[in-house]
Amino acid sequence: MKFSNLAAFSTLAAFTSVASADCDYVSGNYYCSETDAVVYSNVGYSGSFMDVTNMDESTCACTQEKVTFSGAMAPLDQELSVHFRGPLKLLQFGVYYPSEGTSLKKRDATASEDCSTVIQHQHRKREAAVAVVEVTSTVYVDGDGELVSATTGSAVGFSDSAVSTAVVVTSSLAPASSAATSTAAAASSAAASSAAASSSAASSAAASSSASSSASSSAASSSSSSGASGSGWQRVSYYSPGSTTNCTFMNNEGGTAGSGVWSSCFGNSISFAASDGVSGASSAQALDEVTLASDKEYMIFSGVDCSDDSIGDCGYYRGDIPAYHGFGGKTKMFVFEFLMPHDYSSSTNEDMPAIWMLNAKIPRTLQYGDSTCSCWSTGCGEVDLFEILSSGSEKLITHIHDGQGNDGTSTGGGGTQDYFARPTSSSLKAAVIFDGSDESIHVLEVSGDFGSTLSAATVEEWLNTSGSSAALSS
Template structure:
């Protein structure tokens, strides 16, 4: 679910208590941007709590019933099944999902499909980068004049208002900076914001302090995912899809999904152009979809009975990608699109969403999805203002919501938008140390990833990492 203007407000406001004046951060288009990064690492992800899930959609009253779902543990609720979403302008060259060898999630794919794409030799890549760890225990809001405004009761206001934000204490977001930033590490001070901890967690650092993170928060910490190989469960190249299904919001137009005056178009199979509907699963062609257009990817395993929980009737219902240990890989470009001036013009994005949301109602009555109560979204690469070249990351979940709305946090550091050429990246969910790593990579996405390759991604700071 993407509400771009709301996300912009949150990204402005939910910043660390150290002033941006002490960092090399600039405001552009209503958003602060700090340092170019090669990786962003979210630590201490997961909490014990609940969200409200849809239990029935009533076409007669145009209303939805909800029931409480309890969540707990490492990465919760992002350990639940996720769908993968794309908004143009974007061209997808590769997509894949991996699980640790022997993981039960691998049973959902066809063994023969894993080797359907020829593999090539991998390349090891060592990065000389810096890592910043920032811990804060309060939230500072920066208004349009650059003035710090601290509040114990502030809540999100109208979209576009720069004096908005979420209130909670925060733990860590670690940003691995690009080599060009390592010469002057002080310029990166406080250039990250942080992810809200569970209600039971606590922090003893002083407001605005900067220190080395504990071992459990370090990208170099041990993890179960790095001790064995990872096997590809799903894979896509233009014109070929293995154990993954492309969908969009064209329900009722071309033989799949449904439409109603209450809830509009449901999800449907996407045509090979990504834009039209289809009556059966189609592999996406080599296409660049335009601004504001969206499609999504589910696994190739169809829901049966109540295996996916409640979902809207008469839709193509498929499982997402679940588990606390999983890797998503991408190769994509986001070319400039200045042909129009509509909503989200030239603002591409790639994000993960709790798969329950599109199976009920991604856009519309907020009571008809679990999103607003924190069932989980992770923005991987998102442009916040038209034409920007800076891709921001953010997490939205019930973690740190303090009983109000969905909480979360993100980084003001950014990846460079691949307007020409492509960006290759891995998103590693590491349940053993409650971290999520978003890392630019050079390696090829083979049918199996060795433990050394995954370890190199998780430890991408290398031995030269500087703890600020």
């Protein structure tokens, strides 16, 4: 999502499966079946990326060093920032961590089970058979659908403009009951205690770090998980129009309105966002109920300033910026309610809304610009949650970009060409659940309220939503 229109998607079989799949090729991209949920499995690997260690204004150059990582969800267990591009209206956003001792287990549907409570969490229930996508290798095709290259783990790079897309389309029909689902694991006791404290933190529009830094340690950096029976999930961050708790809205307007900086070398840094989402501000403000126009962006960090290193080190970041922690940990959940109405007011990224996550190191150095000034191009991690790939499209795609299954470049990862329906006139509620216990990420539509707590049963029902699955290769 961040830079390139050429995405390295992955698929189980060779190109012959692409040709036989029931998919449509539209504006350089393939779309297969509408879905309510996508489940990524086998998330996490051992690898490295190049981390920024300095941004030199005198030479306009950045220096980097190699950082290694390993384990379930890595590198996506590191702190993430959450990004939004218009046209989009955000109505709710929240972050949850498991309460102490929580363990959520998949409930297998049986003939005697009343499935009505599960089905109510699926806005658009599909037929009994759903498309299941397994992702283990990479296939590139050109604009005519012809095979360019396939790989099972080595890096492939193309500069030829004729290579316009890469496709994931190995779809097989399977009973809905066999679609991938998983367990949502618990976070550590330390994460739970901080999460509980956060629910009583100040809910003023300012969302300053001082009010919630100690209460949001889990939201910023928790990375451990354990399993036992328990009570559910605790909300540690929340936004509704005009009000925030442990959320900091930012954009890339540094140097324009009292926060952040601008330079001829690196342009505008991140800054506090004003309540309209598009202007800069001198201090943190809560977003009003606004519809972000095409190609305009803002992002959300936690309310914990990077000067608070008791919950982890933010690493290097550009000087004189409002630097805040993101949301870390192997097990965590993000919830959203949003609309994406049509808007053709921009000459770039026209009517192409998106919601995605980045390794929080990226915007704290340079989100757009010289690739050596962020860790993005070397695979430190991005998750595209709901992204429109061509102007005016009604189909939202999800994809993971990191080095998994590749050699550490951002062209690894995987995804599916099944899609969510774009919510243009009525809002969509969604949950994104990172489960460190079984190395999965669930991106799914849900219903119900996003209260200060969510019961284990509610989240279990969400996890049982049938949909597409994408198994990442090691």
